[in-house]
Amino acid sequence: MDNNFQSTAEYVASEELMASVNVAIALKKPLLIKGEPGTGKTMLAQAVAKSLGLDLVIWNVKSTTKAQDGLYMYDTIQRLYDGQFGEEGVDDIARYIKLGKLGEAFESEKQVVLLIDEIDKADLEFPNDLLWELDQMEFYIHETKRTVKAKHRPIVIITSNAEKELPDAFLRRCIFHYIEFPNAELMEEIVKTHFPNVEENLLKNAMDTFYWIRSMRDVRKKPSTSELIDWINALQIAGIPADKIRAELPFVGVVVKKDEDLEAVKHYV
Amino acid sequence: MFLKFFFELRAKELNIGLSEWLTLIDALDQGLCGSNLTQFYYVSRMILVKSETDFDKFDTAFAEVFKEAQADEEVTYQMLRWLDKEELTELITKEDREIRQKQNSEDAPIDKEDVETKFKQRLKDQTEEHNGGSFWIGTTGTTAFGNSGNYVGGVRVGGASGYQSAFEVVGARKFKDFRDDRVLENRQFQMALRKLRQFSTRLEIPKTELDIDGTIDKTCQNGGYLQIEMQRPRKNAVKLLLLMDSGGTMIPYSTLVNELFQTVSKSNHFKDVKCYYFHNCIYSKLYKTPECENGDWVDTDWMFRNLGSDYKVIIVGDAAMAPEELYSLTGNYRGPNGGLSGYEWLGLLKSHYKKIIWMNPKMAPGQAPWREAETAIKKLLPMYKLTVRGLNEGMKKLMETR
Secondary structure (H helix, E strand, C coil), X not given: CCCCCCCCCCCCCCHXXXXXXXXXXHHCCCEEEEXXXXXXXXXXXXXXXXXXXXXXXXXXXXXXXXXXXXXEEECHHHHHHHHHCCCCCCCCHHHHEEECHHHHHHHCCCCEEEEEECHHHCCCCHHHHCHHHHHHCEEEECCCCEEEECCCCCEEEEEECCCCCCCHHHHHCCEEEEECCCCHHHHHHHHHHHCXXXXXXXXXXXXXXXXXXXXXXXXXXXXXXXXXXXXXXXXXXXXXXXXXXXXXXXXXXXXCCCHHHHHHHHHHC | CHHHHHHHHHHCCCCCCHHHHHHHHHHHHCCCCCCCHHHHHHHHHHHHCCCHHHHHHHHHHXXXXXXXXXXXXXXXXXXXXXXXXXXXXXXXCHHHHHHHHHHHHHCCCCCHHHHHHHHHHHHHHCCCCCECCCCCCEECCCCCEEECCCCCCCEECCCCCCCCCCCEECCCCCCHHHCCCCECCHHHHHHHHCCCCCEECCCCCCCCEECHHHHHHHHHHCCCCCCCCEECCCEECCEEEEEEECCHHHHHHHHHHHHHHHHHHHCCCCCEEEEEXXXXXXXXXXXXXXXXXXXXXXXXXXXXXXXXXXXXXXXXXXXXCCHHHHHCCCCCCCCCCCCCCHHHHHHHHHXXXXXXXXXXXXCCCCCCCXXXXXXXXXXXXXXXXXXXXXXXXXXXXXXXXC
């Protein structure tokens, strides 16, 4: 494999994850990433793009997003207005066709990384509507009778928070990877990429406390990697002595965000 | 050998199609798996398995095909039955746990092979149930075998995992926690409950919403002059009645049931939600609070009269009553029976509410004839385990149209 994904200076990927990315690229299949919030699903696409030196196109999916939005939009309203005021070029439909993110990735002169972020937020049928487009890497614009075909097959990375079950037909076409919550060892490595000069004692105490909070059954929203990083940042800036972290839980609001969870944590202290 | 792997996976209820299998062959052709088993494991898993909830099934199948059988003896069904004692974990106090942790750190390392050999020998010899002993495989004992025991670093056999002390957990695999038949959490509750939707625009309410597509259509047909269309908002027509057991045996599941209650009361997409509590079994009174205090109740008959048969009913309970609590006319030791046995009350409930399911957090897998009440209720009402899969199946049952 000539284009091989490696961990970057900012993103630490496990062996397994790197293998998944490289297999997906080699087999020309979309890579579906699942995992707890805050395990760096979205960051992965950025890291892949950076590591391979490609541009990144991000398609953020929302609950109202339709598959069509990613392909193209025909701005009929604009055309209607223009028609009423007798603007020039109204008879040229192509002027009113706007490509979506998928279309943008297909039309790009260079190969790109396409991130379809949080695909499970959209309607249940959404992934099915994209099967043909992701398989064949082309779609057809009815209004102008034009086929948009990918000049260079984009590397497609799809993330999901498992809010909805994805359809079987869609899953069959994907390479799947589940990002596990990092263990202490990997977590240390991740924190150190953000703060190379972090003081060992502070890091150890903060991480112990962090995993301790995560292990509490009553804590509903388990804190994630990004929260630990924010917390260590805050602890460093404020210059909190390491031995006070577990006992006093300074800035615990950075890690625990819900009122009930705060109560629960204080209960254990 | 590889085809055997394919069929083994399908036998484990992994829904793998030919296209994925061909993808894997393609990956092998391209040399993506290298020549080592670990890499083959990861590559085949990422191609064939599409959900972390299935990793565990994959692991078992993989182990069966590619490794020699790990244990010579299987832990028999009979033995697992002896060890099925969830209540016992309640009895273990905090001090116990501290003592154990101390032991754990002080003890010399335990000889794994030695423990294994003895375990196999004992599996062969044991013929009866043991609890609290010091030699046989059983619960709350001091040997290295069984569960809920005091021995640090032995072999756990069945039962729920109270502590992390057993160094070898028979049959435990890394992704077991991700299986979708495990007990579920709040967010997953929400997702499952969202399945209870029955949108209706036929409700008798005024047309208050702007019909955007209709308006655009009409306006365009009107030559560009605006013409507004209105429509009735779509509303969920589902009404839900939640009946929850708050008896003593439900204490281990109180957090879980509390979370279900929180989710139901917070979800605002139902037309109506009603919650009542009962103690062990349903009789002539239903309590308004989980404390089940005398007087703070409604008549079950009142509920039948006032909550019509269009309510969908979810009963949450462990169905672990004593037989007389279920069948005797005086089986209710906390309140009135109302002239009927608990079983007859449940029958009434079933005949009144057409859509009714029982969610049981500790339902035994398969047939469990030694749980008499559970077996009887299972025959009467559709019962599901309170897990992601169970709740989803239950929701499907509630939404069935016939």
